[in-house]
Amino acid sequence: MVRTKADAKKCCTTSETLALPDVAWAEDMAKLTWALAHPARVRIVRLLLNRTSCMCGEIVEEMPLAQSTVSQHLKILKETGLVQGEIDGPRVCYCINKEAMAKLKKLIADL
Amino acid sequence: MVRTKADAKKCCTTSETLALPDVAWAEDMAKLTWALAHPARVRIVRLLLNRTSCMCGEIVEEMPLAQSTVSQHLKILKETGLVQGEIDGPRVCYCINKEAMAKLKKLIADL
DNA sequence: GAAGCATATCGTAGATCGACGATACACAAT
DNA sequence: ATTGTGTATCGTCGATCTACGATATGCTTC
16 A cells, blocks of 8 residues: 555646636635633523524523623624624613624535 | 604614524534634635645745645634645645535525 | 612732743654 | 555644722813
8 A cells, every 4th residue: 555656646737727816805704703602601692593683681591601791702603793783872782793693604505 | 854763763674683603513613714704814725725735844835835834724724624634654644624614605595 | 869779890809811932742764 | 455645633832801899090070
């Protein structure tokens, strides 16, 4: 089972394109996936998907994290556009941005 | 347009379930999305998807990064299972782990 | 205006990331 | 065995993440 250089060559079909995908596209994808790259943020998103909307306080109650930490994660989710926050008096009502969600799903599905 | 406490209440349908998703599920999702949470790794994955397989050196050539940096990213992709590396003599042939890829797609699609 | 509640921001500390060059390792060819 | 090539690992540095408590902000109510 000695493998020669010729054998190794077989593993790579050099005729296939190697062109790098668009840098902007990659950054877009990375930004969106990064939003979900932390268990706490995944749980928050899942939580919001189960409801039409949710108050910040309710999220904090369900998470084993300090209020300030949850607020930080929410900020990240807002910055990436996955989540929207609507000020409602002294509270804030969070909900999923369905467009951003659809974009993420499409990006992954088309991968 | 003064909003009272009763109005605020409307924004949240408290009858909906608030049960947190499984922690393990969230960690699973976070691990996989984190693998794509960097533009360089997104580009590498895309590159591998365009080919049946690819040598490490070819990836390095196409990326504006040092060989050691690319190797680090590949290590992360291998650890998350998205990418497999097959030793082929002195070289390593990388390819996408289709099962892991399918799992990621399903996780996102089912979100 | 004062008090109270909900949320955001600040400041900090430790952990991890991301980049690189230098170096070690593994295999092939000589 | 030695050399050369391709890849992985090490060590380091600055930047960023994540967590927290403390504090500021904004709105409502009294």
